[in-house]
Amino acid sequence: MNSQSILEMSDRARAVFRLVVENYIDNGAPVGSRTLSRLAALNLSSASIRNVMQDLEEAGLLAAPHISAGRIPTEIGLRLFVDAMMQVAEPSAEERAEIERRSANAGPIEEAISSVTATLSGLSACAGIVLVPKHEPVLRQLGFVPLSGRQAMAVLVGQDGSVENRVVDLPSGVTPSLLIEIGNYVSERLAGLTLSEAQERMTAEVSAGRAAIDRAAGDLIARGLAVWSRDGARPVLIVRGQARLLDDDATAHLERVRQLLDELEGKEEIARLLDLARDASAARIFIGSENKLFALSGSSVIAAPYRGGDGRVVGVVGVIGPTRLNYARIVPMVDFTAQTLSRLMA
The missing domain is CATH 3.30.450.40 (GAF domain)
Structure with a gap:
């Protein structure tokens, strides 16, 4: 049974179902027919209520946690109640x-x-x-410390004094002097920008031929900034x-x-x-x-x-x-x- 079928339920079934859900939410315990029969608003006998509750159970809206206990709403029943019957109350x-x-x-x-x-x-x-x-850090400085011919430690310093380290793979042909040039370029051209802003500016300058670094160096910076940018946005x-x-x-x-x-x-x-x-x-x-x-x-x-x-x-x-x-x-x-x-x- 879905929320559309609320229109197919009889007035009696809707009334019983609503009271079962509301009593269960209030008390956290299974609701029996004797409990509901004492409610003046319902005006039904225990036998009539039991029959309706049985129909609602067969429809998948109620369940009996124990053989002799009352009924509780199923998750499907709660969804039906929330979507089609609930009347919200504004915060006090x-x-x-x-x-x-x-x-x-x-x-x-x-x-x-x-x-x-x-x-x-x-x-x-x-x-x-x-x-x-999580706010992206603002870039102050980026330096590379060679670890081997193929890897370097990238050290990023934020404007707030935070320091992040990453081990990055180096493209073929990257020399220690080029790593120094990369660090100088970042400090001069990208300081004061967020990581994503720095990445956008650097990519634009390399593409337009205005950067004082080549495309390989730009790719190295981009890979490092991309990792930090994703971490910062998490x-x-x-x-x-x-x-x-x-x-x-x-x-x-x-x-x-x-x-x-x-x-x-x-x-x-x-x-x-x-x-x-x-x-x-x-x-x-x-x-x-x-x-x-x-x-x-x-x-x-x-x-x-x-x-x-x-x-x-x-x-x-x-x-x-x-x-x-x-x-x-x-x-x-x-x-x-x-x-x-x-x-x-x-």
Whole structure:
């Protein structure tokens, strides 16, 4: 059954399904027919509710974790609820004020982003996650130290004093004196530029014949700058509030929580998942095994992109928690956090 089939469900089935999902999200426990029959809004007998729940189970929307227990929504059921039935609630004035206060009171931009993510973690009772763009270093100097006839140590010094080393292969015929010329050219013509800017200028000058180096030397510089440029552009993943996953309910699902904490150690995998939300116009929701990374822990991710002053996406912020998240409350909270970070980056 997909989200289109919500139109095919009877009013009775929709009402029962909604109440099962909402009760499960609130309490984290299977929901039985006796529980639902006590709700005045439903006005159905336990027997009628059991029949409807059986139909919903056969449709793949509900499941019975134990023979005599009530029902819980499946991941398919949660997706149907989120896409077709959920009514979101805007963050409260207190929640909005707390997120904005933490963004205003922090120091450097990286510290502010981390602080806002920690606040989102606290308000949502989930682990907060954020992809932070790593700024490219600005070039001050580039030198080459010969190691052998075929390799040299490239030493890059940034304007901030940072130093990076790389071993690079030398083209045939490159002499120690040519390595000195390369270093002088970089210092004179490319200092003060980011790595990608330096690469663009050097390529243009070599192509136009204006550079004081030949094409082989230019290729050597380009290869070194390309590696550093890729490293500099790689985003950094920050995770805050992992301890919030160890709530009272966690004792009943210790293996799931242990698996989730293990998954949070795989930051590159999570970064790739968050990258899927970069093109979204608002918060995007990944439920359980919809993403193979969280197939074992049965966790959900809610993430939204935030933008820089030029309107381009520069990062993604969100939360990770159990599939029984209060999506209606947390989705707009993540959206508001992304909007706050966008204002911070402008």
